[in-house]
Each structure stands twice: as structure tokens, then as C-alpha cells.
Amino acid sequence: MAVSTTIDKVAPDKTPDKTGPRRPVVYRSLSSDRKWALRWSYFFLVLFCIFFLMPPVYMLITSLKTSAEISADPATTNPWWVYKPTLENYVELLTSSQFLTFFKNSIIVAVSTVIITMLIAIPAAFSLARMKFWGSTTLATGVFLTYLVPDTLLFIPLFKMLATLRDWTGIELFNRWYVLLVIYPTLTVPFCTWIMIGYFASIPKELDEAAIIDGATWWQTLTKIFIPVALPGLIAATIFAFTVSWAQFLYPLAFTTSNDQLVLPVGIISSLIKGDVFNWGQIMTGALLGAAPPLIIYAFLMDYYIAGLTAGATKG
Amino acid sequence: MVDMTAGQSAAVPRQIRKPKSPIARFFGRRSTIAFLMALPLILLIGVLVIYPAFYSLHLATLNKRMTEFRGFDNFSFLLFKKDAFWTVVYSSCLFAVSAVIFKAFIGFVVAHFVHNIPAKGQRKWRGMLLIPWVIPPAMSTLAWLWLFDSSYGALNWTLAKIGIGPIPWIGEPGWARFSVILVNVWFGAPFFMIMYLASLKSVPDALYEAADIDGATWWQKIRYITLPMMRNIIAITTLFSLIVTFANFDIVRVLTQGGPLDQTHLFATWAFEIGIRSGDIPLGASVSLFMVPILAIAAVFILRDINKRGNEA
Amino acid sequence: MADVTLRKLVKMYDQVQAVKGIDLEIKDKEFVVLVGPSGCGKSTTLRMIAGLEEISGGQILIDDDVVNDVPPKDRDIAMVFQNYALYPHMTVHENMSFGLRLKKFPKAEIAKRVGEAARILDITELLERKPKALSGGQRQRVAMGRAIVRNPKVFLFDEPLSNLDAKLRVQMRIEIKKVHQTVRTTTVYVTHDQIEAMTLADRVVVMNGGVIEQVGTPQELYHNPRTRFVAAFIGSPSMNFVPCRLESHADQLAVRISNEIAFFMPEQKAARYKKLSGDGQLLLGLRPEHLTDMRQHMEPGCVPFDAQLEVTEPMGMETFVYFKMNGADMCGRVNPNAGALDGGPLKMAADLNNMHLIDAKTGLVL
Numbered sequence: 001m002a003v004s005t006t007i008d009k010v011a012p013d014k015t016p017d018k019t020g021p022r023r024p025v026v027y028r029s030l031s032s033d034r035k036w037a038l039r040w041s042y043f044f045l046v047l048f049c050i051f052f053l054m055p056p057v058y059m060l061i062t063s064l065k066t067s068a069e070i071s072a073d074p075a076t077t078n079p080w081w082v083y084k085p086t087l088e089n090y091v092e093l094l095t096s097s098q099f100l101t102f103f104k105n106s107i108i109v110a111v112s113t114v115i116i117t118m119l120i121a122i123p124a125a126f127s128l129a130r131m132k133f134w135g136s137t138t139l140a141t142g143v144f145l146t147y148l149v150p151d152t153l154l155f156i157p158l159f160k161m162l163a164t165l166r167d168w169t170g171i172e173l174f175n176r177w178y179v180l181l182v183i184y185p186t187l188t189v190p191f192c193t194w195i196m197i198g199y200f201a202s203i204p205k206e207l208d209e210a211a212i213i214d215g216a217t218w219w220q221t222l223t224k225i226f227i228p229v230a231l232p233g234l235i236a237a238t239i240f241a242f243t244v245s246w247a248q249f250l251y252p253l254a255f256t257t258s259n260d261q262l263v264l265p266v267g268i269i270s271s272l273i274k275g276d277v278f279n280w281g282q283i284m285t286g287a288l289l290g291a292a293p294p295l296i297i298y299a300f301l302m303d304y305y306i307a308g309l310t311a312g313a314t315k316g
Numbered sequence: 317m318v319d320m321t322a323g324q325s326a327a328v329p330r331q332i333r334k335p336k337s338p339i340a341r342f343f344g345r346r347s348t349i350a351f352l353m354a355l356p357l358i359l360l361i362g363v364l365v366i367y368p369a370f371y372s373l374h375l376a377t378l379n380k381r382m383t384e385f386r387g388f389d390n391f392s393f394l395l396f397k398k399d400a401f402w403t404v405v406y407s408s409c410l411f412a413v414s415a416v417i418f419k420a421f422i423g424f425v426v427a428h429f430v431h432n433i434p435a436k437g438q439r440k441w442r443g444m445l446l447i448p449w450v451i452p453p454a455m456s457t458l459a460w461l462w463l464f465d466s467s468y469g470a471l472n473w474t475l476a477k478i479g480i481g482p483i484p485w486i487g488e489p490g491w492a493r494f495s496v497i498l499v500n501v502w503f504g505a506p507f508f509m510i511m512y513l514a515s516l517k518s519v520p521d522a523l524y525e526a527a528d529i530d531g532a533t534w535w536q537k538i539r540y541i542t543l544p545m546m547r548n549i550i551a552i553t554t555l556f557s558l559i560v561t562f563a564n565f566d567i568v569r570v571l572t573q574g575g576p577l578d579q580t581h582l583f584a585t586w587a588f589e590i591g592i593r594s595g596d597i598p599l600g601a602s603v604s605l606f607m608v609p610i611l612a613i614a615a616v617f618i619l620r621d622i623n624k625r626g627n628e629a
Numbered sequence: 630m631a632d633v634t635l636r637k638l639v640k641m642y643d644q645v646q647a648v649k650g651i652d653l654e655i656k657d658k659e660f661v662v663l664v665g666p667s668g669c670g671k672s673t674t675l676r677m678i679a680g681l682e683e684i685s686g687g688q689i690l691i692d693d694d695v696v697n698d699v700p701p702k703d704r705d706i707a708m709v710f711q712n713y714a715l716y717p718h719m720t721v722h723e724n725m726s727f728g729l730r731l732k733k734f735p736k737a738e739i740a741k742r743v744g745e746a747a748r749i750l751d752i753t754e755l756l757e758r759k760p761k762a763l764s765g766g767q768r769q770r771v772a773m774g775r776a777i778v779r780n781p782k783v784f785l786f787d788e789p790l791s792n793l794d795a796k797l798r799v800q801m802r803i804e805i806k807k808v809h810q811t812v813r814t815t816t817v818y819v820t821h822d823q824i825e826a827m828t829l830a831d832r833v834v835v836m837n838g839g840v841i842e843q844v845g846t847p848q849e850l851y852h853n854p855r856t857r858f859v860a861a862f863i864g865s866p867s868m869n870f871v872p873c874r875l876e877s878h879a880d881q882l883a884v885r886i887s888n889e890i891a892f893f894m895p896e897q898k899a900a901r902y903k904k905l906s907g908d909g910q911l912l913l914g915l916r917p918e919h920l921t922d923m924r925q926h927m928e929p930g931c932v933p934f935d936a937q938l939e940v941t942e943p944m945g946m947e948t949f950v951y952f953k954m955n956g957a958d959m960c961g962r963v964n965p966n967a968g969a970l971d972g973g974p975l976k977m978a979a980d981l982n983n984m985h986l987i988d989a990k991t992g993l994v995l
Contacts, residue, residue: 041432045441048426052448052506055459058470062462071468079470124357131350139354141619146361148556148615149369150563152584153608156591156601157368160375160382186364193357206714209681210775214728215702218349224727228718247452249566250584254592265454269570280462287455298450302443305450309507310514 056291062284063089070280089285099286101260102267105177106246106290109263113184113245114238120189121237125196126222130208140197147190155254158183162255177261183251188241195240195311199233200226236308239301243294264290376602390602400578400586405606407493408582412562415500419561420554422501423508430509431516442513449506457570460499461486464571489579492572496580499567504560508553515549516542548621555618559611583607631692631705631782631815632657633678639686640673640839647673649839650687655817660809662818664826665836665862672787674836675819679708679785691782707776708785712792713768715760715775721747722756725775739778746777749811750804766797773805777812784809786818790825802828823863827851835859857912857992860985866917866949871957872989873913875905884913884986887955894981895930902986905995914985914994917949920961922969923976930982936961941969950975 062070064085069077077083093099127133128140162173173179203226211221227234252266259271268286272279298305379386394401430441448456463471464485475481485495519542527537543550565584568574574581574589581589583603591600633655640648648670655661663671676682678689680701688695696704707728715724722743729739747753750770760768769789776784789805790798806829809816820826826833827847835842835850835858842862843855854860860868873884876891882899885891894902905911923933936959942949943965950961950969961977969975986995 037432038434041429045426045429045433045445048422048429049441049444052445052502055456055463055502056447056451058463059459074468074473079468079473120356120360123353127350127353131346131353133347133350133354136350136354139358142361143357144622145615145619146365148559148611148618149365150559150584150607150611152563152565152587153372153604153611154365154368156587156597156604157372157375158364159592160597161368161371183364185360189357189360190365204712204714206710206712207716209679210708210710210714210716211727212681213679213701213706213708214775214779215731216727218346220731225716229716231718243450243452247454249452249454249569250588253569254588265452269454269458278462280465280468283458284462287458291451291455294450294452295447298447302439302446306442306446306510306514309449309510 056288059284059288059291062280063288065089065281067279067281089281090289093282093285093289098259098271099267102262102264102271103289105262105267106264107293109177109180109184110242110245110293112181113188114241116181116185117188117192117241118234118238120185121192121196122227122234123222124189125193125200126226128193129197129200131218140194143190143193143197146186147194151187151248151250154186155250158251159254174255175257175261177252177256177263179255180245180248180252180263183255184245184248187248188244191244192237192241195237195308196230196233198311199230203229232304232307233311235301235304236311239297239305240308242297243305246294372601372605375598376605378598380596380598382598386598390599391605394599394602394606400581401603403578404581404583404586404603407580408562410493411497411500411564411580411582412558415497415504415561416554416557418497418501419504419508419557420550422505423512423553424550426505426509427512427516430513442510446506446510448503449510453503453566454570456503457499457567460495460502461571464495486572487576489576492576492580496568496571499571500561500564503567504557508557511549511553512546515546519545551621552618555614555621559614559618562610562614563607632659633783633815633817634690634693635674635678635687636690637687638674638677638684638689640670640677640682641685647839648677651836651839651841653834653841653844655815657815658813660806660816660818660829660831661834662820662826662830662832663834663836664820664823665842667821669836670839671819671821671834671836675785675787675817678783678817679706680704705779705782706785707779707781707783708787709769709772709776709789711788713760713772715768715771717760720757720759721752721763721771721774724760724771725778728775728779742778742780743774746774749777749808750774765793766801769793769801770804773808777808780814782815784814784816784818786816786820788820789818790820790822798825805829824865827863833863835862837862853994854985855994857914857987857994860914860987860994864916866960868914868916868985869920869954869957869959870912870914870987871954871959873911873986875902875911884911884981884984886913890934890955892932892934892979892981894984898930898981898984902995905986910989911995912987912989914987915979915981916983917960917962919980919983920959921978921980922961922963922967923978924964927978928980928982931978931980933976933978936975936977938969938971938973938975941971950977 058080061080061082064082064087066084066086066088069083124143128136128143162179165171166173207225207229208221211225216224247265248263249265252263253270256262256266259267262270264286268283268290272283272286375382376390377385377387379389426445430438430445433441463469466472466482466484466487469485471485472482475483484491486492523541523545524537527541532540562582563584564582565588568580568582568585569588572580574585578586583606587600587603589600590596590603594600633653635651635653637650637652638648639646639650651670651674653661663674665671673682677684678691680696680699684697688697690696691704691706716727719727725743725746726739729742734742743756744753747756750773752767752770752774755763755767755771760771763771772789786805790801793801802825805818818825818829827850830847832844833847833850834844837858843850843859845853850859850863854863857870861870871886873886876883876885878893881893882902883891883893921931927933936950936952936954938950938952940951942951945965947962948965948967948969950963952959952961952975963969963975963977967975987993988995
């Protein structure tokens with residue numbers, strides 16, 4: 001085939017390939033095409049943003065309203081507008097000892113879970129990524145499978161296990177926030193281990209060999225080389241562990257009941273909703289405050305947060 | 317041929333070897349240390365995940381007071397005697413399948429829009445669009461509950477302005493199912509968007525340029541370049557989301573509590589209702605165990621795809 | 630300062646021998662290069678010396694001590710890796726001093742050694758930078774600096790220049806040679822690049838398939854290769870091989886390549902090959918520089934022949950010409966003014982003073 005020699009023989013107004021199907025050719029300028037594509041993209045992005053941001057924005061709007069305004073006749077008022085902004089909902093919640101207890105419980109539980117998770121996940125990931133032992137490959141796969149086991153499958157047997165353990169030991173395990181410290185790592189450790197394996201495995205093997213030759217023990221290799229180098233992964237894993245334990249709803253709902261032991265999400269739902277009476281101003285304020293810590297972390301560490309999200313499927 | 321003893325007998329070189337106690341040697345072995353480092357993980361998974369999973373199987377064979385072994389009575393009771401069970405199966409499947417499809421679709425579309433705009437603005441949009449995923453679902457569902465409110469809710473107010481409504485968002489079974497799916501799509505679509513966006517960015521621009529020169533339309537580019545290149549991520553994300561959505565608890569629990577008339581119950585919320593609220597642990601365990609087959613199938617496929625990824629890399 | 634001895638060194642990977650019992654003595658202050666194609670066991674050998682790979686059989690001695698069971702850190706060695714393996718979160722100074730800090734050296738001593746190494750390598754201004762902010766050549770220097778500050782008995786280099794571009798590679802090659810002249814530490818250097826091996830080494834060890842093919846100075850390897858493999862591996866473009874037979878004509882000996890082509894050997898070569906029987910399968914080996922254009926005054930032993938050129942590659946100083954001799958691809962090196970043209974004929978000469986005869990079956994140079 002003498003493709004190159006035929007080019008100059010083809011008249012410019014004819015399609016070179018006459019046998020192929022032809023499409024009607026409409027030439028628009030490339031830049032105007034692109035400009036329109038861009039406009040449509042922005043238009044739809046704005047629409048989707050309205051959809052995605054509506055609930056949190058509405059939370060904020062409602063939290064600034066008085067109860068009178070919330071229950072005002074919808075025919076005369078616009079629910080999307082705050083006529084008389086007030087902070088009284090915030091003041092009321094942040095001075096209520098009950099709400100502060102929820103908040104305190106949540107923080108203790110989430111922070112401790114993060115620490116426990118890291119203490120378990122980092123050494124395990126290091127050993128699975130680098131120091132092969134009998135069954136380590138199976139274990140790595142097992143870690144991932146564990147991550148796929150949902151909480152909704154385990155809460156009933158765990159409930160019964162806690163009951164049995166209480167009957168054996170006489171230690172009250174129900175309705176105690178610290179029980180959550182034992183349960184929550186099942187949600188966080190597998191994923192954190194999994195992504196840390198990915199981050200550790202992406203560190204070139206020569207780096208630990210250099211460390212070995214430099215005379216580092218395996219412990220020094222972990223603390224002085226691996227942890228600093230994989231710090232972005234570590235931050236991503238920490239954020240994940242924190243947000244998961246902060247948002248967890250099922251386990252505290254099943255295992256804790258009395259007001260002084262509740263964490264925030266359950267506390268807001270069970271204490272602010274009394275029967276059919278909904279104090280929406282306070283509920284929305286509580287929900288917003290409950291959403292605030294993850295949102296703040298997200299605002300400051302967005303790139304790590306997203307790296308952690310995508311790491312599960314792209315690493316390892 | 318190899319003769320390992322020859323050198324030692326000939327030159328008798330002095331050996332630099334510190335004497336070690338048996339215990340020191342045991343701990344000095346790399347694989348032993350490795351195992352000990354993974355031990356907390358193994359214990360955690362064994363005691364708090366694998367054991368409860370099988371314990372649940374045992375619980376499901378007991379009677380309500382957990383005093384007698386009843387074999388598969390609970391399962392057959394659910395399958396053949398309890399009508400509500402089939403409602404739960406139906407609404408769980410409907411919920412999971414339609415929510416995942418919409419999440420995947422919306423995520424794909426939004427990811428494309430974000431990918432289209434200039435790179436320096438992308439971070440800001442991506443940041444805003446992921447917010448639903450960041451808010452604890454129990455909290456954001458409260459906001460939806462308030463938006464759905466039949467008399468003071470903002471949604472019905474807005475729809476009334478354009479002449480629609482009022483819609484019984486959570487008051488009527490059909491709409492309640494729709495609302496639950498809507499909230500789940502709202503919550504989960506950003507996750508798909510982020511995953512797809514990451515994978516879109518990994519498609520080399522040169523492929524699109526080559527396709528442009530070959531005369532491909534935008535649709536052909538999606539069909540023959542984008543989708544094949546993203547296939548693995550799409551599969552993993554979808555299967556993963558299928559598991560999470562199928563096992564969802566928070567949204568239904570907060571939004572409808574299974575109502576109206578138990579029409580929106582999912583396996584998880586129904587199991588909670590029966591196992592914890594009504595105290596019939598064995599029956600609750602049986603209900604949640606019915607999730608296992610679907611979860612297992614999805615998990616097997618994910619594992620296959622993840623391994624495939626590993627091999628490609 | 631030390632010498633390194635390998636005795637019947639063996640490495641097994643799942644029943645496969647990667648290193649098949651090699652013996653090697655490396656003298657104090659010597660620069661030895663292990664060279665060979667990928668998978669020949671050269672890197673494995675180096676890593677066994679470093680202690681990064683377990684030794685399956687045989688012994689490694691550093692300074693008369695068997696180090697088979699000595700962990701890397703106690704072997705008093707330093708290693709430079711192909712991808713530099715700099716710690717990305719540490720500055721150059723921290724990278725270089727990491728080993729010393731782990732060994733709890735006094736601060737003043739560390740500062741002195743790092744300063745000195747930095748001066749030798751000319752990286753004093755880079756000490757506070759992170760590896761990310763360095764160019765490839767600078768990273769390479771830092772990696773060497775990290776080795777130098779340890780003041781070890783043995784330097785090990787594992788293909789240290791493969792990640793650099795061609796120009797920088799030449800530069801760093803000279804740099805490495807200079808450093809060795811300054812610190813004079815026993816060095817084992819692994820590369821797949823025979824030019825690197827030839828230019829750097831006091832002695833070159835050519836490895837293939839887990840065994841040592843030949844050990845010798847660069848000149849020895851080039852002029853007196855012991856096997857076909859070494860003959861082909863050393864030198865670029867590589868040696869030409871063409872099947873041939875020996876023929877006796879009265880008191881003269883000739884190599885017959887085909888019915889048309891036969892070359893008479895010069896005296897001293899004929900004397901060397903006289904004992905060989907004529908029927909063994911042989912290969913004639915000639916380097917490209919010994920296939921030249923026909924000139925006015927040819928040395929005795931140069932035999933003219935006609936070549937039908939296929940392709941020519943003008944290099945400036947010389948021109949490579951490619952042609953076929955009885956079906957075998959040949960490369961010759963001719964004067965740019967010899968009138969070599971693509972597809973044209975050329976009168977050429979083969980310098981048989983530098984010929985090699987190789988037993989085609991055993992691959993040994995006769």
C-alpha cells in the first residue's frame with residue numbers, strides 16, 4: 001500500500017476513503033464548539049450543585065430561624081429565607097449539658113478509635129506489605145474481604161456476644177460508650193490496613209534495603225522511613241477512620257441507650273425528636289453541629305480525603 | 317559442583333556470629349516478627365468479624381428465647397409464612413438496584429462535566445460536589461426529612477410555586493420508596509463522581525487526540541475510549557456500592573423507620589426491628605443472613621476485578 | 630579497606646540456580662565490574678555480598694571473615710542503588726548522615742564526614758535540599774555521598790548510572806572513577822553496559838547464565854576473549870561471526886567461508902591453528918575495525934575481498950558498513966572517504982592478524 005504517495009492525488013474537496021460510510025460534515029469553528037461545551041458543563045454543574053448542596057444549606061437556614069418562623073404559615077413566608085436570623089438554637093444546644101455530653105462522647109470515641117486503628121493497622125500493613133510470612137497473601141485478601149462485610153450483618157451476633165460476655169464476667173457492657181471502642185475498629189481497621197498496604201507497597205524496595213545497609217532495625221525502618229514516606233496515606237487513613245467512627249449510627253443505636261452514653265448522631269435523633277414533636281430548629285442545628293467536624297476536616301484536608309477515597313480501588 | 321563444606325575445612329575462617337538464645341532467635345526471625353505485627357489485626361478480624369459471622373449462623377437456628385435448637389425453622393418461617401419478608405426482599409432489591417444505577421449514571425455524568433471545565437476550577441467544584449458524602453448520613457437524612465415535611469417542608473413549597481404537588485414524600489408507600497432512593501442517590505453519587513473523575517484523569521489525552529484525528533464523535537470517544545479504559549473502576553465502584561447500598565441502614569431508619577406499613581423496610585432495618593427492638597435475636601439474625609448471598613456474589617466479583625487491576629499494573 | 634572473596638557461591642530461587650557456584654577474588658582497593666546481560670546473576674551476586682539476599686551455598690569472605698550470616702549493617706559495606714533510594718523525606722545532609730546517626734556517631738564526627746564527602750562530590754550547596762529538588766546527576770552524587778560517609782570496607786554499586794541520560798552517564802562515569810581514585814575503597818560495580826565496564830574497571834568479570842565466563846582486565850577481555858559470549862559481549866558494534874572451515878594448502882592454512890570466499894592466514898595464526906583438524910564446525914570472529922576498506926599499503930595478513938553493501942552508517946570519524954558474507958550479517962568499519970554507498974559495492978580487506986576462531990559447539994575461543 002502506497003499510502004503516502006496518494007495523498008497529493010486526492011482532490012481536497014473529496015473524501016479520500018470513498019468506500020467508508022459518510023457523515024454529513026458541518027464545520028463549526030473549534031473554539032466556539034468548545035465554548036458551548038464549556039457553557040453547558042457549567043450550567044449542569046450549577047444544577048447538580050444546587051441538588052447536592054440543598055440539604056446542608058437548608059440545615060443552615062433552618063438553624064438560624066426562630067421556632068415561630070419555622071412554623072409560620074407557608075402561604076405567606078418563604079422557607080428558603082431567614083427573616084429574623086437568630087443564634088438562639090446554637091446557644092441553647094451548646095449550653096445544654098446533654099448535647100455537650102453527646103459531643104464529648106463522640107469526640108472521645110472517634111479519637112480513640114483512630115488511635116486504636118492506627119496502632120493495629122500500621123504494623124499489620126507494614127508486615128503484610130514487606131515482611132512476608134506464611135499465609136500473608138491470604139491475610140491481605142482477607143483484610144479486603146473483611147472490609148466488605150457490612151455492619152448490618154454483624155450487629156445482632158455482636159449484641160448477643162456482648163450479652164453473653166456480660167453474663168460471664170459481670171461487667172456491664174451494654175449502654176457504655178467504651179464498648180464502641182472495641183466494635184468500631186472492625187469498621188476502620190480493614191480499610192486502613194488495606195490502603196496502608198498499598199502505600200507501603202508503593203515505596204521502592206531499595207529504600208528499605210538502603211535502610212538495612214545503613215543499619216536500621218525493622219522498627220527503625222518502620223518509624224523513620226516508612227511512616228514519614230507514607231505520611232499522605234497515613235493522613236488519608238486517619239481521616240477515614242475518624243469520619244467513619246464519627247458517622248457510625250447503627251452500633252451506638254443498638255448498644256447504647258441512656259442519654260449520658262450516647263454519641264452525637266444517635267443522641268440528636270433520640271433526644272431531640274420526642275414522639276411526634278419535631279423541634280426542627282434545634283434538630284437542624286444539632287445535625288449541622290454533628291456534621292461540622294467531618295466537614296471541617298474535609299475543608300482543610302480535601303486532597304487527602306479524596307486520596308483515601310480512591311485509594312481503596314486504585315492502590316493495592 | 318557445589319560443595320558447601322569445602323571452604324570451611326580448608327581455610328578455617330573465623331566466623332562473626334554472636335551467640336543467641338533460642339528466644340532471641342525466635343524473635344529475631346523476620347517472619348515471626350511479621351506475624352506478631354499482624355497479630356492484633358488477625359485477632360480483631362477473627363474475634364469481631366469472622367466469629368460473629370458464624371455465630372450469627374448459629375443464632376439463626378435457635379428459638380426465640382435461644383434455649384432450643386430449631387434447625388432451619390427461622391428461615392422457612394421467613395420464606396413461607398411471613399408475607400412481610402417478601403416485601404422486604406422486594407424493596408431491598410428495588411432500593412439497591414435502582415439507587416446504584418442512578419448513582420452510577422449521575423456520577424458518570426457529573427464527573428464528565430467536572431472533567432470538561434478548565435483544570436484550575438475543577439478542585440473547587442469537586443470540593444462542593446463531594447459534600448453529601450462527607451456529612452454523616454444520619455445527619456443529612458434529618459435534613460431531607462425536614463425538606464420532605466408535608467406541611468412546612470421546603471420541597472413542597474417550591475413545587476407548589478410551579479404548580480406541582482403537594483407530594484406525600486414519605487406518607488405514601490410508592491413515594492416513600494422513591495424518597496429513600498432519592499436520598500441514597502444524593503448521598504452516594506458524589507462517591508461515584510470522585511472515583512470516575514480519578515479514572516478519567518488517568519486516560520491519556522493522546523488517545524482522545526488520536527480519536528479526533530480518526531474522526532470520532534464525542535459519543536464514539538466515550539463508547540470506544542472512555543468506557544473501556546474505565547471499565548475496571550466502574551465495575552469495582554458499582555459492585556462496592558451495591559454491597560453498601562444493599563446493607564444500608566441509616567437512611568431508612570431515620571427517614572421512614574420502615575413505614576408506611578413496613579413498605580420501605582430493608583433487610584438491615586427490618587433485622588434491627590425484629591432482633592433488637594422486638595428482642596427476637598434468632599429471627600433478626602436469620603433476616604440479616606439473607607443478605608449474605610448477594611453480598612458474597614458482589615464480593616467475589618470485586619475481588620476478581622481488584623486482582624485483575626493488580627496484574628495489569 | 631578490604632578484599633572480598635567468593636567461594637563456590639550459589640543462589641537458588643525455587644529450585645532454579647540463579648548463581649551457579651562462582652569463585653572470585655577481589656583484591657584490596659580494586660575496582661571490579663560485574664557485567665552481563667540481564668538475568669545473568671550479576672545483581673544477585675552483588676546483593677549476596679551486601680547481605681540483602683540469603684546465600685544458598687558457598688561462602689563470601691570480607692577480609693578473611695565469612696560473612697554468610699552477618700547482617701548487612703555489620704558487614705561494613707555501602708551500596709549505591711540504581712534508583713538512588715534516597716529517603717524522600719530527608720534532606721541531603723540527613724540522607725548522608727542517616728547511617729551514622731543510627732550508629733550513634735558523635736555530632737562533630739558526622740558533620741566532618743558529611744562535609745568531606747560533600748566536598749569530594751561537589752554537593753556542598755545542596756546539603757539542605759530534599760531529593761525531590763535535585764536533578765538525576767545530583768541525586769546520584771548524593772547516593773554516592775551516602776556511601777562515602779560510612780567509610781566502609783567495600784563499595785557496592787548496582788547499575789548506578791542506568792537511570793541517567795546518555796550524556797550524564799558519561800560524566801558520572803568519570804566522576805565515579807575520580808572518587809575511586811580519591812578514596813581507594815574496594816569496589817564491586819554491577820552493570821549491563823560493557824562500555825561502563827571497560828572504562829571503569831581494573832578487572833571486568835563477565836557473567837552469563839549464572840556463571841563467570843571470563844575475568845580479566847578490559848584489554849585482556851577485548852583482545853583475548855576466552856568464549857564466544859565474551860567476544861560478542863565486549864566491544865561495540867559487536868564482533869562478527871561467520872561459519873567457516875579450515876583448509877590446508879601446502880604449508881599455508883586458509884579459512885574457507887564459502888565456495889567463493891577463502892582467506893589465507895598469516896604465519897603466526899597458521900602456526901597457532903595448525904593442530905586443529907579441518908572438519909570441526911568453526912566460527913570466524915572478526916571485529917568491525919578489522920573489516921576495513923582496501924587501502925594502498927596493507928599490512929601483511931590483510932586479505933582483500935569484495936562486499937556488496939546493504940546499509941552504511943556514517944558516524945563522522947568513520948563509517949559503519951553492513952553487508953552479508955555467505956548469508957551472515959557483517960559489520961565493517963571503513964574510512965568515510967572510502968566511497969561506501971548504500972547498496973553499492975566496496976573493495977574491503979579483512980585483517981586476519983586479529984582473527985579469532987571459535988568452536989561453534991562449545992563456544993570456546995580456540
